[in-house]
Amino acid sequence: MYLVGSLTFKIANGSNNCIATDCFMDRLGQIIRCVYCAVTCGNAKISLKPEAYLPQTDTYIEKDSAINDRIDMLRYSAVCSLLERRDTIVVASVSCIYGLGSPESYRSMTISLSVGDKIHVNDFLSNLADLQYKRSDTRFERGYFRVRGDIIDIFPAYYENKAWRLSLLGDEIEEISEIDAITSNITKSLNTITIFPNSYHITSRETLLQTVELIKKELHECLDYYYLQNKIVEAKRLEQRTNFDIEMMRTTGICKGIENYSRYLYGIEAGDPPPTLFEYLPKDVILFVDESHVTVPQIGAMYSGNEARKKKLIDYGFRLPSAFDNRPLKFEEWEKVRPQTIYISATPGKYELAKTNNVFIEQVIRPTGLTDPICIVKPIESQIDDVIHEAQEQELIQIQQEPKEQELIEIHKTDMEKLCHIT
Numbered sequence: 001m002y003l004v005g006s007l008t009f010k011i012a013n014g015s016n017n018c019i020a021t022d023c024f025m026d027r028l029g030q031i032i033r034c035v036y037c038a039v040t041c042g043n044a045k046i047s048l049k050p051e052a053y054l055p056q057t058d059t060y061i062e063k064d065s066a067i068n069d070r071i072d073m074l075r076y077s078a079v080c081s082l083l084e085r086r087d088t089i090v091v092a093s094v095s096c097i098y099g100l101g102s103p104e105s106y107r108s109m110t111i112s113l114s115v116g117d118k119i120h121v122n123d124f125l126s127n128l129a130d131l132q133y134k135r136s137d138t139r140f141e142r143g144y145f146r147v148r149g150d151i152i153d154i155f156p157a158y159y160e161n162k163a164w165r166l167s168l169l170g171d172e173i174e175e176i177s178e179i180d181a182i183t184s185n186i187t188k189s190l191n192t193i194t195i196f197p198n199s200y201h202i203t204s205r206e207t208l209l210q211t212v213e214l215i216k217k218e219l220h221e222c223l224d225y226y227y228l229q230n231k232i233v234e235a236k237r238l239e240q241r242t243n244f245d246i247e248m249m250r251t252t253g254i255c256k257g258i259e260n261y262s263r264y265l266y267g268i269e270a271g272d273p274p275p276t277l278f279e280y281l282p283k284d285v286i287l288f289v290d291e292s293h294v295t296v297p298q299i300g301a302m303y304s305g306n307e308a309r310k311k312k313l314i315d316y317g318f319r320l321p322s323a324f325d326n327r328p329l330k331f332e333e334w335e336k337v338r339p340q341t342i343y344i345s346a347t348p349g350k351y352e353l354a355k356t357n358n359v360f361i362e363q364v365i366r367p368t369g370l371t372d373p374i375c376i377v378k379p380i381e382s383q384i385d386d387v388i389h390e391a392q393e394q395e396l397i398q399i400q401q402e403p404k405e406q407e408l409i410e411i412h413k414t415d416m417e418k419l420c421h422i423t
Helices: 002-013 025-037 069-083 103-108 122-130 205-228 232-252 258-266 290-315 323-326 332-337 351-353 382-400 413-421
Strands: 018-021 038-045 052-054 059-061 088-092 111-114 143-149 152-153 163-171 173-180 184-190 192-195 287-289 340-344
Touching: 069 088, 069 103, 111 122, 111 163, 111 173, 122 143, 122 152, 143 323, 143 332, 163 184, 205 232, 205 258, 232 258, 258 323, 287 290, 290 323, 290 332, 290 351
Parallel strands: 018 088, 018 287, 038 088, 287 340
Antiparallel strands: 052 059, 111 192, 143 152, 152 163, 163 173, 173 184
């Protein structure tokens, strides 16, 4: 962990970007945020229950996107920081190889404002709605905005406890301020701001309408196939679900599960790799793969697991065949898009060793300068009596010492029962 942090700090000072794919990403993210306060650390992990269908029991499992609000905020923060800054550190799980949305589309939908700019308020509020921000004069949280007279407050999706306030004089922006999201107190004056969309899968109205037409075309082809195969239930189910999605996209610009139409939204061909977090990274990024003996096999297995789940959804009329393109990268695709990589593992696997011709760097000496504590191994017999005796002796020794040290004893459940019986 120390070695990764040291390398990251040196590289970040040189205006490079780093991403660490880590099995223990939450812990690593907390450490980096505490130590490197000068850089932005975003967390691209998202916890969800994927959409699935179990034909054995005729059970449909709807996608559960009720995720941790802080994790979602960090995810947006990671993407926005990559588009705005060079000194960005991203800590991600292996889910970073899933489709995320086109960086070109995401960047093209941003709104930049400066003090002195003239805006038409109604058009501006309509543009915020197009970016999937919701208006509410009573509810003010991430992804919402409110209007009070000549003041417009916007709470970006990538901030945790701060928002922006636009003070207008007619149609002119007189002042831009950063405010506390809870108290609404002004904390900082700003000259310019960039408002990023509140959804990754967002595109222009023209592209959206083209997407709808392509979805309708594929739907008609699938319905013809189902009716030809006498699969009436599947046909009716697919028609109802898809038409509902189309209506939502026409009305609100988005629908639940819109990522399943990513083939049409981003103009990719069937079977092409989806845009992922790696598309947001510059070319000179360094990838740290922590616990690579576990992480690399996970990357290799994710595509097959996703394909098997999607196949059932498509076969039974829950999704169109184009939903196959909402997927993680295949292992060979990941190898093509991954930048220069450092694999970190106490027990490197065959893949990592093959990449380096069995040459690796072994970190034997602790870089912190701390030595390992003295370890005394004793027989297992009478271990409870022995630990009580040692604790009593240590207590006698510490009577004259300040401050007193503490003992930490870790034992099995059965030994705990014995200890309770003794005491």
